[in-house]
Amino acid sequence: MKLANSPVEQIHVAGHDVFIKRDDLLHPQFSGNKARKFLYFYEQDFPTVKKVLGYGSAQANSLYSMAALCQLKGWQLEFYVDHLPQLLLANPSGNYAAALALGAKVLPAPVSGGEQIASYLQQLAANDPECLFIEEGGRMAEAEYGVAKLAEEIADWYQAEQLSQLALFLPSGTGTTALFLAKYFKQHELAIEVFTCPVVGDAAYLQQQFDQLCANRQWHPTIVAPAKKYHFGKCYRDFLTLWRLLNQTGVTFELLYDPLGWMTLLQTAPTLAMPLMYLHQGGLLGNSSMLPRYQRKYPQLFSD
Incomplete structure (x- = not known):
């Protein structure tokens, strides 16, 4: 099972040469960055644990990856969601369908709101040594x-290429990956600057996520606010246009985070006099549910 040492390739997009750290080529069940976030739980022993409690969206990459983790470890996954659409219940697809196939139980949360669900599950796990609670999206x-x-792999490549500086871009949900990458490079005094854009909320929300995980702001990545406001999970014509342009490079990207990540990279690139790297965090299974949504919203763009 390949959970480390993903390759680095180079593509040309919109006049820029960009290195791609291909974490999408890690084991597909762990959707790139989830292989990194959940590695601790995969490699460590939890002798009393029989059940994992998680929460998030019914189409979250983390749902599928947690289901794979639990299957490998012999655990039962109970994954709680705020909302389970009737269309998805009737026609399971994407991460939801794949997680069910791995034995996950996807359940309606007994309380509403992310913080309330997290608190509820934390309390359950605290009172039961057989339960392990994993925060939404691996934010822990x-x-x-x-x-x-992952940071060590990038640092090794950077040194092998004899670079003097590097700008590393990635889009953020919880910001966990971006934060711990930036912390590693700064602690090791490497001239690798991490740039990230908020996809789930705004810059203030993302900063709050960083602060909760690491109070020392000198270890934080640089937040680049998108040029315009996009609502998470909605379908935008310019996302689809950019996604199609990216896929012409021979590398397939996902439709939820990558379009805004690449927009951020391309808007920032002209201000940087350094090589660029984009972290491909996987999540391609989500395209099987996102593409039909785009087809329903923009049928004229799929007429050919």
């Missing part, structure tokens, strides 16, 4: 274990 200190290994 344990994620640093695997993300530091």
Whole structure:
């Protein structure tokens, strides 16, 4: 099972040569960055654990990856969601269908709102040694274990290429991966600057996520706010246009995070006099549910 040492390739997009760290080529069940975030739970022993409690969206990459983790470890996954669409229940697809096939139980949360669900599950796990609670999207200190290994791979490549500086871009949900990458490079005094854009919320929300995981802001990555406001999970024509342009490079990207990540990279690139790297965080299974949504919203763009 390949959970480390993903290759680096180079593509040309919109006049820029960009290196791609291909974490999408890690084991597909762990959707790139989840292989890094969940590595601690995969490699460490939890002798009393029989059940994992998680929460998030029914189409979250983390749902599928947690289901794979639990199958490998012999655990039962109970994954709680705020909302389970009737269309998805009737026609399972994407990460939801794949997680069910791996034995996950996807359940309606007994309380509403992310913080309330997290608190509820934390309390359950605290009172039961057989339960392990994993935060939404792997947003927890344990994620640093695997993300530091990713940072080490990038640092080794950077040194082998004899670079003097590097700009590393990635889009952020919880910001966990970006934070622990930046922390590693700064602690090791490497001239690798991490840039990230908020996809789930705004810059203030992302900064709050960083602060919760690491109070020392000198270790934080640089947040680049998108040029315009996009609502997470909505379908935008310019996302689809850019996604199609990216796929012409021979590398397939995903439709939820990557379009905004690449927009951020391309808007920032002209201000940087250094090589560029984009972290491909996987999540391609989500395209099987995102593409039909784009087809329903923009049928004229799929007429050919």
